[in-house]
Amino acid sequence: MGLTIIVFLALLMGVTGSPNVTIRPEDASADDGLTHSTSFPETSEEMEIVGQQNVSVPEEAFEDVMATGELNPNHYPAQRAAKAVQHYLNTRYGSPYRVLILNRVHSGFAEDVADSGRKYKLEISVQDLISNKTEKCTAEVLFPRGEQQRPPQVQASLEELPNTNTKAEEEALFQKYKTNQSLLTENLPDSYGHIDPDMEPFWHLGSTAASFIMLSESTENTLYNMAQVANVTQLETENDQLKFDYHVLLHDMISQEIIHWKLLFTWSPPEGVKVLQMEKLPHSHHNETPQNNN
Ligand SMILES: *[C@@H]1O[C@H](CO)[C@@H](O)[C@H](O)[C@H]1NC(C)=O
Ligand SMILES: *[C@@H]1O[C@H](CO)[C@@H](O)[C@H](O)[C@H]1NC(C)=O
Ligand SMILES: *[C@@H]1O[C@H](CO)[C@@H](O)[C@H](O)[C@H]1NC(C)=O
Ligand SMILES: *[C@@H]1O[C@H](CO)[C@@H](O)[C@H](O)[C@H]1NC(C)=O
Ligand SMILES: *[C@@H]1O[C@H](CO)[C@@H](O)[C@H](O)[C@H]1NC(C)=O
Numbered sequence: 130m131g132l133t134i135i136v137f138l139a140l141l142m143g144v145t146g147s148p149n150v151t152i153r154p155e156d157a158s159a160d161d162g163l164t165h166s167t168s169f170p171e172t173s174e175e176m177e178i179v180g181q182q183n184v185s186v187p188e189e190a191f192e193d194v195m196a197t198g199e200l201n202p203n204h205y206p207a208q209r210a211a212k213a214v215q216h217y218l219n220t221r222y223g224s225p226y227r228v229l230i231l232n233r234v235h236s237g238f239a240e241d242v243a244d245s246g247r248k249y250k251l252e253i254s255v256q257d258l259i260s261n262k263t264e265k266c267t268a269e270v271l272f273p274r275g276e277q278q279r280p281p282q283v284q285a286s287l288e289e290l291p292n293t294n295t296k297a298e299e300e301a302l303f304q305k306y307k308t309n310q311s312l313l314t315e316n317l318p319d320s321y322g323h324i325d326p327d328m329e330p331f332w333h334l335g336s337t338a339a340s341f342i343m344l345s346e347s348t349e350n351t352l353y354n355m356a357q358v359a360n361v362t363q364l365e366t367e368n369d370q371l372k373f374d375y376h377v378l379l380h381d382m383i384s385q386e387i388i389h390w391k392l393l394f395t396w397s398p399p400e401g402v403k404v405l406q407m408e409k410l411p412h413s414h415h416n417e418t419p420q421n422n423n
Pocket of ligand 1: 321
């Protein structure tokens with residue numbers, strides 16, 4: 130198992146063409162990238178919040194992908210369901226100054242629900258990416274069964290919202306860009322993994338908006354992170370809502386695919402993110418890296 134992980138990491142670094150890790154999950158995630166076979170060992174690596182990979186020593190563990198009953202909190206089934214909770218929480222609470230990420234899965238339980246799908250019950254901690262504050266969260270995730278893929282149904286209760294103190298910053302950002310509709314930028318982060326501090330809120334806003342896509346696309350077989358904002362164009366403010374056209378690159382850790390999406394949405398402090406349109410772009414290559422450094 131250790132060997133598999135090392136080989137995989139070598140590949141990951143090989144494709145990014147740089148010792149700097151260029152795929153930048155904004156959260157703690159499970160990853161071995163190779164879990165199609167049901168008997169494949171399920172392990173998880175932890176990743177540091179911004180940028181660098183924090184690889185924990187993988188445990189020897191063999192588990193069915195569709196594990197039922199009590200789950201190992203560090204293995205894929207629990208991690209993937211918990212990831213859906215992360216995206217759900219961002220659709221509700223995300224902002225340019227608050228992005229919630231999965232910090233840790235404490236416990237997980239899965240069961241088949243007759244005819245409707247599989248239900249996961251989870252105890253997790255989520256962390257605010259900006260303040261680093263964590264909170265406990267209890268959640269249930271139902272992955273519906275059926276011919277047609279449907280989004281998971283998530284119920285989550287947070288003891289408290291990590292970092293509630295974002296109103297003033299949100300308002301200032303809103304006022305700044307409401308009248309000066311000039312935002313036009315590319316590659317957050319850039320090919321050195323760097324984000325201009327002025328642009329950070331727009332990367333966070335992109336993450337929040339991308340969570341709407343990632344939630345609706347999540348299944349028991351995916352584990353999505355936003356890899357990069359390829360570009361962002363601010364459109365004319367409408368009805369007191371800032372309006373943006375984002376092009377985002379999502380990374381599915383399981384298939385190792387980078388998927389391009391175009392996302393049209395509005396944002397204001399009182400209304401939050403409202404997605405107007407999301408479109409999956411045909412441009413989607415296996416093993417492509419977020420940065421084109423060749
Ligand atoms: C790695 O990133 C640093 C900045 O974070 C940069 O100075 C360095 O040139 C990068 N190395 C490569 C090989 O891209
Ligand atoms: C990885 O993260 C854990 C906490 O989650 C920390 O204790 C450990 O030191 C980190 N390891 C590295 C190599 O950064
Ligand atoms: C949050 O944690 C990151 C990584 O450990 C650190 O760089 C950052 O300064 C922390 N932010 C705050 C507000 O403590
Ligand atoms: C509008 O914002 C841009 C940066 O987004 C800045 O360069 C420019 O100076 C601003 N213009 C005014 C009139 O504030
Ligand atoms: C945004 O980036 C994508 C991918 O690199 C590109 O196809 C698209 O044309 C860009 N859009 C703008 C407005 O620059």
